């Protein structure tokens with residue numbers, strides 16, 4: 001695992017990973033728009049210089065939102081997502097973030113398991129949030145100061 005900052009120039013590759021790994025992928029315009037925020041931070045993992053996974057967040061004051069986390073299928077179940085999440089949460093905590101929020105499809109048992117193992121707690125639901133059919137579950141992690 002080799003982590004580095006997610007750069008705008010990664011977005012062509014990440015757009016492809018979005019299409020391959022999500023039912024509702026972000027397109028390049030959406031990915032590029034993240035870089036117009038001062039408070040966007042993302043990490044990519046590379047394996048032999050190929051992007052295998054990524055995570056991005058926006059933060060403001062005490063709150064942050066994880067916008068996306070993904071590990072490409074051939075690289076799953078090696079602890080990459082857990083490590084990416086742990087690393088970005090550390091970064092956010094160091095910048096004064098106390099609450100890290102995220103949304104996940106009710107059916108995404110894999111991601112829910114990952115988040116619950118990291119200590120995220122379910123705090124709400126958004127009915128028919130995805131494509132006006134599937135509910136989103138809202139999770140939060142309280143970041144403990146060092």
Ligand SMILES: CC(C)(COP(=O)(O)OP(=O)(O)OC[C@H]1O[C@@H](n2cnc3c(N)ncnc32)[C@H](O)[C@@H]1OP(=O)(O)O)[C@@H](O)C(=O)NCCC(=O)NCCS
Nearest residue numbers: 021069070071076077078079080081082104110111113114
């Ligand atoms: C969810 C995702 C990011 C997990 O990536 P990963 O690198 O394989 O995850 P890790 O190896 O770090 O696994 C961490 C934990 O996640 C859970 N998990 C991962 N894959 C799982 C699977 N196939 N079934 C059940 N739980 C799973 C487990 O709790 C696992 O902990 P364990 O290894 O102690 O069992 C990856 O499957 C993915 O990109 N999926 C498609 C995109 C997506 O759904 N993203 C989340 C959107 S909210």
